[in-house]
């Protein structure tokens with residue numbers, strides 16, 4: 001089975017790309033999946049994150065610039081991974097475009113605010129110019145049951161933008177785990193953040209299966 005590539009993209013800084021990318025990668029790593037990361041953000045967030053602790057030290061992770069995202073993906077594919085996760089910078093760049101073109105699934109994380117929403121929609125339009133791969137919006141840093149999160153969800157649905165069912169709530173566990181070079185799945189495996197990450201990873205897994213079935217159907221003779 002060829003590796004499935006998930007890219008985290010939005011031109012809005014601080015929306016939760018690196019956190020949602022790392023939490024997914026760490027969850028899959030802990031579940032025994034062969035997963036690798038490409039850090040296409042010049043800030044090097046994922047690579048520094050991993051280096052700050054021991055839990056994720058054996059997860060393949062490489063940095064890639066605008067000219068090396070494709071080569072990085074090919075290198076990881078050759079090493080027999082099941083999944084590749086790509087984190088991108090919070091601005092438009094060639095690296096982001098390469099991560100968009102190669103992705104099987106694109107996640108646009110956004111905080112529940114009208115400003116993030118606008119940029120998320122612009123990002124989705126940019127993605128649609130480059131690929132027909134599936135795109136989902138992920139509400140990040142939400143307060144459970146808040147009016148603004150519900151409002152954003154309704155606005156997305158009205159605009160035919162597809163939000164994931166799962167939200168990643170604002171919890172200190174995310175920052176505390178990052179400080180220890182890890183994620184809540186390792187740091188507080190029975191905690192609320194770890195539970196939320198498990199649901200999130202399951203939803204992503206289901207989206208990838210749905211996509212595979214669709215691709216298989218499209219290739220069947222009529």
Ligand SMILES: Nc1ncnc2c1ncn2[C@@H]1O[C@H](COP(=O)(O)OP(=O)(O)OP(=O)(O)O)[C@@H](O)[C@H]1O
Pocket residue numbers: 012013014015016017018019020041045088089090140141142168169170171172174175178
């Ligand atoms: N669910 C969460 N709960 C609490 N804090 C969070 C959560 N998600 C992200 N954060 C914090 O919010 C900040 C921004 O998150 P993150 O770095 O993941 O965003 P980003 O989109 O990758 O930003 P950039 O565009 O700068 O790369 C970080 O300090 C991170 O620890």
Ligand SMILES: [Mg+2]
Pocket residue numbers: 017018019041045087088
């Ligand atoms: Mg980041």
